[in-house]
Amino acid sequence: MYRSEFYVFDQDKPVPVIIRNYTQDDFDELIQIQSECFPPPFSSELWWNKEQLSNHVMRFPEGAICIEVDGILAGSLTGLCVDFDPNHMEHTWEEITDHGYIKNHNPSGDTLYIVDISVRPRFRKFGLGKLIMQAMYHVVIQKKLVRLLGGGRMPGYHKVADTLTPQQYLNKVIKGDLKDPVITFLLRCGRVQIGIVENYLEDEESCNYAALMEWKNPFNRT
Structure with missing residues (x-):
């Protein structure tokens, strides 16, 4: 424990x-x-x-x-x-x-x-x-x-959804051009994105999208 x-x-x-x-x-x-x-x-x-x-x-x-x-x-x-x-x-x-x-x-x-x-x-x-x-x-x-994984909400996405795809939004957050309350926090925790999933949650702010964010076990060799 x-x-x-x-x-x-x-x-x-x-x-x-x-x-x-x-x-x-x-x-x-x-x-x-x-x-x-x-x-x-x-x-x-x-x-x-x-x-x-x-x-x-x-x-x-x-x-x-x-x-x-x-x-x-x-x-x-x-x-x-x-x-x-x-x-x-x-x-x-x-x-x-x-x-x-x-x-x-x-x-x-x-x-x-x-x-x-x-x-x-x-x-x-x-x-x-x-x-x-x-x-x-x-x-x-x-x-x-092998890893820790989870779907990260993108609550800032709805503000730019008419001009950016979910992946484009995520890329801008990763580059530091935009900040997102959840994704930026996960990046600070050492998580990295491996993809976007749609219809992850009923989540109006994220337009129902989520970013899959993982942390790989550095001691795992598989």
Whole structure:
């Protein structure tokens, strides 16, 4: 099981942080975090429910991690293992995550797929998203997987969709000509794009597109 203790800084003040696996005791707080990260007009039906969270900690506890800041639960990241063929990239979030229930988790899969990452808005100044993403890289290495993978929303795309294709938009973000709240964050986390998938989510801001972004295990030689 995963546990890491260290500090982040609030200006010059060290603040204690713990990254660990989440458990049933955290469920109410994890749902509250979802409500803060996805307020109206997002539907509460999109937040985690306790059956989904129970599946996460039962089926793949290594892929269910959270981060505390000075004793307060501040965010979480959830994943599952799948077999991924780079030659057949098309999928939806619902298909690959079993609608967030991860009943399709494959212990023999070669890829750790990110289901969700959420950080409470008031804690985002600490860079916690990057820290828990890096913690999941440790899981990829420990389990000797090929990669970490996930579909990144492109919430800035709708602003330029009439002049740029999704790939052109992604290329401009990668070059630094444009910034995207999600894709730029993933680039800062060390992820690289391997392609675009359409109809990934019902996501008006991204025009239903997502960028598949991977991090390859540097110790894997296959």
